[in-house]
Structure formats: structure tokens, C-alpha cells
Amino acid sequence: MRLFADLKRSFLGWSWLLILPFFSIITWIFMKGAGVLNPGDVGIPYLAFVLLSTTLWSGFFDTYKGCSQIFQNYGKIMLVNTLPVHVVVFSEIFVAVVRFSIPFSFILIYFLVQSIPMSMLGFLFPLIYLPMILFGATIGLLSGLFNAIAKDFTFLMDKVIHLLMLLSPVVYSVDVSTGFLAKILRFNPITYFISSARNILIEGDIYMAQNYYGCSLLILIIFILLTRFFILNTSRILERGDF
């Protein structure tokens, strides 16, 4: 309903769900044509690599943003209704997944049109990508609690997330990074999440499987605990927030 309400107050309505990802693809194609991007060896055409990776990243980012703004979006309603908080949390994740799935479908069509080979194990993609969405939700829920009390956390976290993108193998391959960046990538869970999601789709394997499974399990546990913490502390935030 919220997604519907967002889109209803526009001339083009639902078309924006198609136009925005399409516009994003056109932008990257233009940048490629302008020679702005340095291809490098990433296994598939760099344009396809970047399109896929940035879409994966935007799914993570939208989930983070949605969860971190729960009190901004629902605070007023929560103050006047006893909303089931877990439903609100999962609706934000659901909206982010819907937003992600449309550009992702475009990417798949692009891959087919360009005859970029995809693995038969690609059907496992939703499962392999899920930890990245949960990671976005986890960071979002934690920062959302503090954001509602003091805006400093919003400013800080938004910058941290932008920095995180540069420190994650989104527009470059994990293999080309060396030195200090390579060390950071090793401890960054997104490295395993995004690389595995790409790999399962293209090569049919999981990037450093042991690390991926370890990080996924850890994120799943933290997500469950944090959701619980978020629900338990909602009333404290509603008392102190400025909604």
C-alpha cells in the first residue's frame, strides 16, 4: 500500500518502476560509450558486470534505507495506533525486494540479449542474495533506532554506507584489489555476499563458500536479535522521537 501511495502521486504512476531502472541502464551504457569506465578483467563484459553489481548494491541500500527510516515513515502512525512492529519491518524489506526485482529482471533480459552465459544454478540466486538483504536490514534497523533520537546518526550512517560501497567489490572485481583494500575486503561481509550472488548467477558457484556461509549465519543471527531489540525498544523511541 505504501509503495502504491508513493507512486500514486505522480503522472506516470507505476511506469516509474520501469523507467527508473531503465534510466539507470541507459546511464551506464552512456558512460561506457563515453569511455568513462575502465573495463578490466571481470569474467564477463564490464558493462554487464557493473549493471548487475550496482543492482545488487541498490537492493542492499534500499533495504538499509527503508529500515533506517521506519520511525520517520511510520512514527506518526505508531504514536496513534498499536501497529505490529514486526509487520512494519518486514513490509520495508518486502518493498525493497520488489524495488530490486524489477531492475534485476531487466538485467537478466540484457544478459539474454547479449548472450552472456548464465549458470543453470542461477535459480538459487534469491537464496544466495538473501543474506545481503538481511545485512542491509540489520544495519538499517540499528541505525534507525538511533536516527529517530538524534539526526547525527542519519548523517553519519549515510556517509558510512557510501564509503562501504567503495570498500566493497561493487564496481570492481575482488581479484583486482590489492594492498590495504584487499585486507578490508577480506573482513567486509559484502565481499562474500555480492561476489557469491554474482557467481551463482554466472558461474554457478559461491565465492569462498566457507566465509560466505559463516557470514550469512552470523548476519541471520544478528538480524533476528536486532529485530527483537528493535521491537522491544519501539515504545522508548516513540516517547523521545520528534514525529
Next chain:
Amino acid sequence: MIAQKVLLSVEGLYKKFTKDLKYNMYHGVTDLTRNFFGINFKSDELRTKEFWALNDVSFNIHEGEIVALLGTNGSGKTTLIRLLAGIYNLEKGAVKYDDCVKNIISVFAIKSGFYSSLSGLENVYLKCAYYGLTKEEVDERLDFIVDFSGVAEYLHAPIGKYSSGMKTRLAMSIVLSIKGDILFIDEGFSFSDPGFKQKCFDYLKKEYLQKGKSLVIATHRLDKIKDLANRIIVLNKGKIVYDGLEVADGMMKFHNLFKQDKTH
């Protein structure tokens, strides 16, 4: 005739707030961090710049009671209702509902929660979902909501195009369709349509007074609800200063407070 079964028991209720924004943020972040690391802390002592918004509030609500919760602005009415509705965290004290109370409905800022770009009908489903109703439950109530509110003609128009009175009528009809065992309304009758107000009062008397349910209405305007209430609780600076069945006495007490408040 007031029945004696206690539906809600409130015992020694305290709630503190901070008026200073910086300290509000500081205490908020401190509390969250302590909670995050599982560190216990005393919540029944005032910290810097804190005050008691509710101070040792105790009362019972019996079945068939329609309670007017009166108080000037800042007396603690909304805080009390939000605590009873479970929206705010309990600092100290106890709130106990009888086992027979299954459905507690609380209404604050009655017109809030509407999306102006969605139609009246879409907003009915959305607002009912906020009250915990399923689509099937809304379907069952839809005829009542449309009839009672009298907005059938505009049901498919965006609610942003509704007049304030139409929004209030629709919102109130949604609330009345739910039929809680206890209904809390915070400033819900501040609308100026006497015909619709009387229709609501008649319905509430039939559904709550005669069927042994309870209704608590918080307001600073007794004239809006004096024909409906059969008990008055007056709050002042977080404390109960009058609790009785004599509407005239309660009104006198409240008017004196109101005068004092105005002179300050």
C-alpha cells in the same frame, strides 16, 4: 446502574519525560545503548532535566463505565492513554486488564493515518489494517462504515479531496465498527457536526454502556462529552485530583483548574 466488574486496573503508574531536547537525546541514546548491552538501570529515578508526566496514578475501570478523563493541556491525559494502550513504555507501576478484555482499541488524533492520495475506500482498508483487522474483517464492516459515515458518494475519490468533517466521520465510523472491549479516545469529539456527534453518542451508549464494555475519553473540553460520560477523572500535572461519579463536582474541579491554568 454501574456494574462492578473491573475491566482495567491501574496501580501506581509513573512516567517521566524530558523537556530539554539535548537531554532527551542524551538520555535516549544512553537508554538504548544500555539496553543493547543488557545493562540494567533504574528507571524510577529522575535524571537531569526530567520530570514526572504521570505521578502515582491509580484507578480501576469497571464494565459499563464511560469515563471522561479531563485535564488541561500537559496534564498527562495523552501520556496516560498511550501507556494504557501499550504505545509508551511503562516506567513504574502496573496496568492489568481482566481476562475477558480481548480487544483494546485506542484512538489518537482521529484523522491521522490517512494517505491523501489514496481513495476513501483504500484508506478504510489501510486504517483498519492499522487496527489489526484482516481484509475479510474489513469486508464485513464496510457497509456499516460507509452507511454510518455517509461518504458513500465520495468513497472512490482521493481522501485529500475530502472536507475535514468528512474525514472525521469516516475515521470515527471505522473506529466504531471495530467494537473493542475497552475503547480509548483521545480528543476524538472535537468536531463541530452536532448531528453526527449525537449519532456517535447514541451508538456508543448502545455498544458500550448497555453491553458492559468500557469507554475512556480524554479531553480538555467537558462540554463535548458531558452528555455521554457517567464518571469523571480529572488529571492535573500528572496526578489524579478528582475521581467520581458526580459529573457536576468533577466539572467544578476541572473549571477551577482551567481558570488557574489560564491565569498562570
